[in-house]
Amino acid sequence: MSRDACRHATGLLILQPTPFCNISCDYCYLPHRNDRRVMPIDTVRAAVDFVLREDLNAPDMTVVWHAGEPLVVAADWYREAFRVVDQMSPAVGRLPHAIQTNGMLITEEWCDLFLEFGVRIGVSLDGPASLHDARRKTRSGAPTHARVMRGIDMLQKRNVPFHVICVVGAASLPRAGELIDFFRLSGVTDVGFNIEEIEQSGGRSTLQRAGCERAFRGFLAEAVAAACEATPPVVIREQQELMACLEHPAFGRMSGNSQNAPFGIITVSVAGELFTFSPELAGLTHRDYDTFAIGRLPDATLDAILAGEPFRRMWTDIEAGIRQCRGSCDYFDLCLGGAPVNKLFENGFFASGETMFCRLAHKAVSDVVLADLERRLKAPVPAKELMTSDFKVI
Numbered sequence: 001m002s003r004d005a006c007r008h009a010t011g012l013l014i015l016q017p018t019p020f021c022n023i024s025c026d027y028c029y030l031p032h033r034n035d036r037r038v039m040p041i042d043t044v045r046a047a048v049d050f051v052l053r054e055d056l057n058a059p060d061m062t063v064v065w066h067a068g069e070p071l072v073v074a075a076d077w078y079r080e081a082f083r084v085v086d087q088m089s090p091a092v093g094r095l096p097h098a099i100q101t102n103g104m105l106i107t108e109e110w111c112d113l114f115l116e117f118g119v120r121i122g123v124s125l126d127g128p129a130s131l132h133d134a135r136r137k138t139r140s141g142a143p144t145h146a147r148v149m150r151g152i153d154m155l156q157k158r159n160v161p162f163h164v165i166c167v168v169g170a171a172s173l174p175r176a177g178e179l180i181d182f183f184r185l186s187g188v189t190d191v192g193f194n195i196e197e198i199e200q201s202g203g204r205s206t207l208q209r210a211g212c213e214r215a216f217r218g219f220l221a222e223a224v225a226a227a228c229e230a231t232p233p234v235v236i237r238e239q240q241e242l243m244a245c246l247e248h249p250a251f252g253r254m255s256g257n258s259q260n261a262p263f264g265i266i267t268v269s270v271a272g273e274l275f276t277f278s279p280e281l282a283g284l285t286h287r288d289y290d291t292f293a294i295g296r297l298p299d300a301t302l303d304a305i306l307a308g309e310p311f312r313r314m315w316t317d318i319e320a321g322i323r324q325c326r327g328s329c330d331y332f333d334l335c336l337g338g339a340p341v342n343k344l345f346e347n348g349f350f351a352s353g354e355t356m357f358c359r360l361a362h363k364a365v366s367d368v369v370l371a372d373l374e375r376r377l378k379a380p381v382p383a384k385e386l387m388t389s390d391f392k393v394i
């Protein structure tokens with residue numbers, strides 16, 4: 001891998017303000033969520049400096065604050081961090097910020113910050129209380145839904161735009177219509193459905209049960225139909241992303257996705273360790289790759305990373321996995337070789353192909369969305385239903 005091949009590759013710079021999370025969800029993969037450290041502002045500075053100095057930033061690069069619950073860190077810490085980022089990036093213009101939150105701690109003060117800096121907000125909400133509270137609990141096992149809904153209510157009252165990430169497990173599969181109805185009635189119009197993944201050694205997902213793949217296809221078909229019929233329509237991220245992929249000028253000629261292209265995503269841990277490829281790898285360990293860290297700030301350089309064993313070993317194996325996908329999968333142009341973290345923790349190797357994740361999140365999504373498109377193209381289609389959006393995954 002040459003320096004030139006990495007130029008402007010980074011679309012997401014994910015910074016971990018703290019590994020700590022104030023709640024404890026059943027399916028959480030974060031291994032250090034009791035760790036209360038906060039990222040020093042000098043590490044924020046070093047992270048932005050690294051990306052800009054090495055010319056890695058894509059023209060639309062977003063800074064994402066995630067990987068713990070970001071709102072447990074004070075709003076004033078973000079004011080300082082955002083100012084540092086702004087001061088460092090005059091040549092590339094103001095870098096957009098995004099925060100993925102569990103929604104429990106949203107206050108007027110946070111809304112002020114979001115509006116002041118135009119922060120894109122994603123809230124984790126798994127649907128109505130009966131679904132959400134079954135998996136998303138406080139550290140003492142209490143339900144969290146009511147408090148998240150209070151946070152969403154505040155975002156709406158203050159006109160802070162946000163989208164929702166809804167984790168889909170086996171219990172959600174028979175309830176697609178109810179989920180879309182719940183989101184519509186709650187005024188939520190942008191939803192991403194994240195399947196419950198396997199992202200660590202020995203990890204399990206309720207979607208591994210027999211019959212879940214078929215049920216997931218039914219779930220998605222019902223959700224897509226209900227979302228289009230809703231007034232106002234509910235935008236489903238998976239549908240929008242697939243449409244955007246089909247409309248992309250380079251469709252059919254792309255060789256990788258943000259998770260398997262070197263430096264497509266850069267994640268920086270609270271301690272300044274650098275990671276690339278799937279962001280979930282930050283903080284995990286594996287017998288073949290140790291901690292997955294490819295360098296450490298402030299001293300890391302791109303040349304040293306590219307020449308270093310941790311990066312070279314991962315890239316050799318991930319590239320072999322992409323080749324395997326390209327040679328065997330009819331969905332390659334839509335998926336572009338899958339997610340390394342799922343390949344490793346489902347199949348045992350980066351150098352592998354199909355996973356449960358890709359069967360659901362790529363193959364099922366492609367089949368269902370394309371069947372829906374075909375059906376609607378045979379009938380007169382209201383323009384609003386075919387629009388694509390710039391919905392961002394974080």
Ligand code: SF4
Nearest residue numbers: 325329335337338358
């Ligand atoms: S859908 Fe699965 S098998 Fe196909 S390219 Fe993606 S990861 Fe590979």
